[in-house]
Amino acid sequence: MTSPSARHCPAMLISAPASGQGKTTITAALAYYHRQQNRKVRVFKTGPDFIDPQILAHASGQPVYQLDLWMMGEAHCRELLYRAAADADVILIEGVMGLYDGDTSSADLAQALSVPVAVVIDAQGMAQTFAAVAYGLANYRPQLPFAGVIANKVGSPGHAKLLEEALPDAMPLLAVMAKDGTIGLPSRHLGLLQADEIGDLDLRLARAAELLSSLAPCRLPDSVAFEPVEAMPLPRLLAGKRIAVARDAAFSFIYQANLDCLQAMGAELRFFSPLTDSGLPNADSLYLPGGYPELHLQTLADNLAMKQALQAHHRADKPIYAECGGFLYLLNSLEDRDGNRAKMAGLLPGSARMQSRLVNLGMHSLQLEQGEIRGHSFHHSQLETTMEPLTLSVPQRSFGHGEGFFRSGRLQASYLHNYFPFNPQLAAGFFS
Known part of the structure; x- marks a missing residue:
């Protein structure tokens, strides 16, 4: 009934x-x-x-x-x-x-x-x-x-x-x-x-x-x-915050619900293109989602002004949150499946190389100081880095492996595509 x-x-x-x-x-x-x-x-x-x-x-x-x-x-x-x-x-x-x-x-x-x-x-x-x-x-x-x-x-x-x-x-x-x-x-x-x-x-x-x-x-x-579902209004944890979100052909893997969640918590979103823009929007924090950076290696490498803007943002101790392709973009270098290697933004030590087969796939739970958030991993690249992860995610599949979650100052990055509405308070911490 x-x-x-x-x-x-x-x-x-x-x-x-x-x-x-x-x-x-x-x-x-x-x-x-x-x-x-x-x-x-x-x-x-x-x-x-x-x-x-x-x-x-x-x-x-x-x-x-x-x-x-x-x-x-x-x-x-x-x-x-x-x-x-x-x-x-x-x-x-x-x-x-x-x-x-x-x-x-x-x-x-x-x-x-x-x-x-x-x-x-x-x-x-x-x-x-x-x-x-x-x-x-x-x-x-x-x-x-x-x-x-x-x-x-x-x-x-x-x-x-x-x-x-x-x-x-x-x-x-x-x-x-x-x-x-x-x-x-x-x-x-x-x-x-x-x-x-x-x-x-x-x-x-x-x-x-x-x-x-x-x-x-x-x-x-x-x-x-x-049937109706009673949903509590989200706390305005990001009121007055401007978040610059990368969005172009290289960085387009982003849940619409994540953007809605950030806006519901008071954030103003400003979109930019690491492929074509020469600078960042005026913003308090950055969101670099996943995508296909490996298909745009040379364009990303040649955009020195954008890489310098990212480095300046990081030096200013402003928050950066990066997922999968966005994470790869912050490394020293990235190599595609044909062996072409290019310099990336260099905010994190290490490099990644595209593989012919999937490296990791499946749902993951990530436990941080503010609690649990859930998401998934799906990538063909192999990471090589001297960085020690802050923690590892827990895969839901028995044959999956945990993904490292890395933190450098106020920069936080991993291969995970996290779903912000699962824990909005934790997600707000990526940007505030």
């Missing part, structure tokens, strides 16, 4: 049997399609992902937030959905990996939040087996809310009809994506290319949205009741 204050909005979580089935393309196409129908679309991404949300934000025209039960907590996930339901006409949540994969899977999230699942299945070379796969996913966990199926890479109207006829009566075919090689999204070592790097992204999305309704109707998901 829902409360009178619940907000109702059509919603579904889009998952698949495995990675590579087309979840991001389908989710982006659905967002673009509903937006063309003059619906306001809010999209969320399951798990700690920075690249897919850029594509989804471009498709929906709205900021994209993450949802993760461990990193964020169930109450915070519910709070974000309740806020979105205030003015959204449809809510889409892109899952991660396969439906039941991971310690906190897409299925776990859907069940906890009571959002029905729509499963994307690559239908190439399939007929009735398509329905068997869908039936297995829907019934593997009987209590899982299930919305229906989305068929991807369908060859013809006849193929679409064959797939639909094979499905059980209670399992609707929600959408059909015709097979078309022009709509795929290009990728590199950390995932898809960033939205700004795909020059014809709008054309791809428009074509994908068109294909979604070319073989069968594209259905709006059923309405979901989102």
Whole structure:
């Protein structure tokens, strides 16, 4: 039974049997399609992902937030959905990996939040087996809310009809994506290319949205009741503080929720580009998020004025907080996968070298003086340094390893991408 204050909005979580089935393309196409129908679309991404949300934000025209039960907590996930339901006409949540994969899977999230699942299945070379796969996913966990199926890479109207006829009566075919090689999204070592790097992204999305309704109707998901969550207002720990945030093609891996959190605590954010700017904005502290510094080695190395500005900020004993790619930028040097090495800002001793394989991946808990904060690690670089870490994070995966958290004066840095709303008071300490 829902409360009178619940907000109702059509919603579904889009998952698949495995990675590579087309979840991001389908989710982006659905967002673009509903937006063309003059619906306001809010999209969320399951798990700690920075690249897919850029594509989804471009498709929906709205900021994209993450949802993760461990990193964020169930109450915070519910709070974000309740806020979105205030003015959204449809809510889409892109899952991660396969439906039941991971310690906190897409299925776990859907069940906890009571959002029905729509499963994307690559239908190439399939007929009735398509329905068997869908039936297995829907019934593997009987209590899982299930919305229906989305068929991807369908060859013809006849193929679409064959797939639909094979499905059980209670399992609707929600959408059909015709097979078309022009709509795929290009990728590199950390995932898809960033939205700004795909020059014809709008054309791809428009074509994908068109294909979604070319073989069968594209259905709006059923309405979901989102219950209110009481959230305490954040303390104004950063009132009057100006934080300069690096944001460009080299430094773009940042949670929108982190920026919201800093602003809610009173901070004024000023954005700058280490690639193109010759100086820093007038600011009390710096935030250097992750990204792709290895793809912009020479540009970063050649921008001597920016490196000098960073060094001056550090000498003035002003706070600097750096994550992953931002951390690499503060080292003496960085080497890409082709063996090209360049000088970085030199605020921290050491260097890093890009590897052909992942060096660390997974969720981490970090314990500092102000308590615990949670986040994740995902990098291909190997660090070489004489620095002793202040502490090590605790990985949630048995095969993961702890990440060093380094402190030099008021500079704090690590490979971790921390989620500020988990512990806003601790996050404020990075900048105050």
